[in-house]
Amino acid sequence: MTVFFLLQVSKEELAKLVQGFEKQDILTSSGVTLAGNRYIYLSGTDRVIRAKLGKVGVHCMKTTQAVVVSLYEDPIQPQQAASVVEKLGDYLITCGY
Known part of the structure; x- marks a missing residue:
């Protein structure tokens, strides 16, 4: 089962994330701060950012017009x-996003 939910990410948090690429x-x-939670930055490139807080990880990818933000946890x-x-992210890039 896949569960999707929206984070209440502030404009400031998103701006800092985008700048971080x-x-x-x-x-x-x-x-990396998202929805008030501060994650420890692990690594990144000009397209990908990885962070973690306890059992929750963050994987973000920048496309041409968007930033995909994923939270995941064990398992x-x-x-x-x-x-x-x-x-x-690669699919969105091929679609112009």
Whole structure:
């Protein structure tokens, strides 16, 4: 069963996340904050950001016009979340998003 829910992410949190794709030092010092929860920044590139807080992980991917944000927790493994998010992101890019 797949469960989808929306996060109450503030404009400031989203702006910092988007900025973090290009300036990752912002995230290394203060982490990734989404819906008031601060996740520890693990790694990233100009297209992908990974973070974690306890058993909950975050995998984000920037496309041309969007940012896909995924929260996952045990038993989902980070590699599984990465695969799904990045395939969705690649699909959105091929569609112009």
